[in-house]
Amino acid sequence: MSETESSRDYADVVLVAPVTLPYTRHSIRTAHWFAAQALSRLVKSSGLTKADIDGMSLGSFTLTPDTAIGLTQHLGISLRWLDHIPLGGASGIVALRRALRAVQAGDAEVVACIGADTNYLDSFRQSLGNFSVFARDAVLPYGSGGPNASFAFLTSYYMREYGATREDFGKLCVAQRENALTYPHALFKKQLTLQEYLDARLIADPLRLFDCVMPCAGAEAFLVMQRRRAEALGLPYVTVRSTSERHNAFPDDPIQMRGGWVQDREHLYSSAGIEPSDVDFLQTYDDYPVMSLIQIEDLGFCAKGEGPEFIRRHSFSADGSFPLNTSGGQLSVGQAGCAAGFLGLVESIRQLSGRNLARPVPEARFAMVAGFGMITYDRGLCSAAAVLGKADT
C-alpha cells in the first residue's frame, strides 16, 4: 500500500545526547526520579542548561497518577511544548517523530525525549488489571499469564506455520547475550549457552525463562534539535532518514504474524533513499525472540516465513554478518517499561555518533530501529520504525 504521501524529510533536525540510566531489577525510586535523572544527564551531556530545554516528550507507565505535566512542576521546568506518549514499546519512535516535527516547525527548539519507568517489588506493583479494559475482561481471567501467554500463542503458531525451532530462537538469545557482555549497563552479565536456554524453566509453553524479558527500572533519553544548533554546540549527532508508525494494523488477521511495518516499509525505505541491504545494523523490539523474527521479515530483510532460515544463515554480533540488538536488546539488558521503547534508539544514536558503550559496528552508516507495543488484548497494536543515519550520510 502506498497511500502514504511522501512527507517532508528531516534533513534540518538531528538527534544528540544519548543517555541511559543504568538499570536496576527493582527500585524504591519513583518514575519521577528516573525521568529527573535522565533529564539531568541530558543537560550534562549536551552542555545546555535546563532552561534551554523548551520541549519534552515522555513515555512512562509508572508515573501514574501523574502524567508528563505533573513532571514539569516536579522538575521545575517551563516548557512551550509537551507530550506524553504511553505507547509502551513504540513510545521512543513515536516521541521521536513528534519531536522532530515540533522542532522543524519551530514550536520548540530543544525537545527532551525521555522514556522512564520504575519497578517496585511485586507487593507494591500496580495490578496488571489496570493495563486495558480488554485485558481485564478477556485475558486476565484465563490463567493470568500476562504477556508471556500472549507471546506463547504467537510463538507456537509461528513455529508450526514456518518451521522455526527452539534452537532458532535460542541462537538469537545467545547472540544477544554475547552483545550484552560488551555493554556495561546490561543486567545480565553472564554468558548464556544454547543448552542453558533450551533447559531453562518453562514459563508458558513453548516459552522458557530466557525467552522472556526481565522487568526492571531505568531510563533512556535523547535530545532533538536543529542541525545547526548541534553543530554550533559541537555535539555529535545522528540524522533521521525516515520514520513510520502504524496502529492496529491488519485487525482482521486471526493471529498476529505481521505488524504494521509491512504496510509502511516501502515508504520507509524510499524516503530514506536506501535498500534493506544498506542497513548496517538492526535494533528490533525484542520483548520475545519471535518478535525479532517477525520484524526481520516485515522490515524486508527476508520474506515472511523465511525468518528461521535467516537466523540459521547469519551471525548477530557487532562484527557479524547481520548485527542485531548491539547492546544486547531487552532480552539481555532488561525491560524498563516504556524505556524499553527507547533502548534501540539510544543505542543506535551512540553507535552512529561514535559514543559507543557496547562494541561498535564497524563503519556503520545506517541503522534500522523498530518499536512495538501495547498488547491490550491478543496482539501488539503499535508498530513503529525509524531509519537513522550517520552525520555525514
Place this chain on the structure above:
Amino acid sequence: MILHLPGHMPALPPAARSRAALGLTAAAALGRFQLQVCADCGAVQYPPRETCRHCLSDRLPWTDQTGSGELIAETTVHLSQDSYFRERAPWRIGMVRLDAGPTLITHLPAAGAAAPVRVRVTARLDKSGQGVLVAFPIDEVTTMVNDRQLREMICDPKGRKVLVTDGQTAVGQALARQMLAAGATQVWVGHGKSWKKYPGCAELAALPRVAMQPLDLTDSKSVKHVAGAIGDQVDILINNAELHPPLGIAAGKSATRGGIATGNGIDAAQAEMDIHYLGLLRLAHEMGPAMTSRGADGPPGPIAWVNLLSIYALSNFPPQGTFSASKAAALSLSQCLRAEMRPSGVRVINVFPGPIDDEWNQAMPSPKLTPHALAQAVIGALKDGVEDVYPGDVAADWLSRWRDNPKILERELSA
C-alpha cells in the same frame, strides 16, 4: 448483609469485568454462549465493547452463538501472576478463531487435542461466578467433572455430600434419589416430626447413603442444631422446603393458596413467609458460615446452594397471590445470598419452576412439571454450572413473556 463468613476465603480467578463484559456472564449464568452482534452491520464483536468495531453503531445486542471455530494456538501457563492459577498451575489456554469472525482467548480442557483442531466454544461461569469461554475439541467427549481445569466451573454432585432440606414432598424425594444416582456420597434428608406418615419417606430412609435429619426451617434452634451437626460437611445445599398442606388435605380443610380476596388470611401468608423467606434467612445465617468454615487445609470446599423458588417470583400470579409474594421475597434474599457467598466460591442456583404436579396444584391445568423432571432440571443445573434455571414449558413461556415486557405479563396474568 446477611452473612458473616469466617476468615479464610479461597483464591478465586480474577473477577473484575467492565459492564459490557457482564453480558457474557449474564448469558453464561443461563448456560448460553452469546456475543454482541451489530444490529446495523452484523459484525460479531469480541472482546465486549460499546461500539461496533466495523460501523461504529452502538446497537450491539447479545446474540446466541454456535461457538464453532478452530483452535489456532495454545499454551500451558506455568507461571501465573494470579494466586488462583498459581495454585492450579500448569493451566492450558487457547486462542480460537471463531467461524463468526473474532479471535477468542479461551480455557481448554487440561487434556485435549492439540492445536490446530476444530472446537466448539461455550460460555461457563468460573469459580468467581463470572462468565468465561471454554473451547472443546468437537471430536472428543470432555467430561468436565473429570477435567482438572474445568471441574470447578460446574457443581457436579458426583462424590459430594448433599443436604435436601425437605424430604417429605415428592419433589424432595426425587431430588434425594437423583442426587444418589448422580454419585452423591451422602444425602441428608430434612424432615419434620411426623415424617413417617408421609408417603415415600420410609423407603427413602432405607436407602444406603441416606440419613434422615430432623429440620424445621421455622425454628432457628433446629436450623442452628443442623448447622452444628453437619454444616461443615455439606457440599451442596438444596433448599426445597415449601409450605406443606396439613395432613388430611382430602378431609376438606382448605389448603388453597389464595389471592388477597379469595380468603388466604394473614396467618397463611405469615406461614408462607416464615418458610420461604425467613426459612431461607435462617438457613443462610446458620449454614452459610458453617459450610464455608472449612480451613484451607481441609477437604474441598462447598460448591453450591440451590433455592427452589417459583416462576411466580418474577411476576405475581393473583390466584396464588401471597405465595407469589413470599417467593418474590425469597428471590430478592437469594440475590443477597449469592453476592455474599461468591467470595467463598459457592454458587447460588435459583430454580424457577412453573406449577409442579403435586398435591398443591391439583386444580391447575396441564402442563405441569413432574417432581422427577424438576429434580432432573436441578441436577442439570448443577452439572452445567448455571445460576438460574426455569424448568418446564410454563416457566419457559412465562420467562419469555417477562423478558419481552414485564408490564405486559402483569396485565396478562391479571386477566
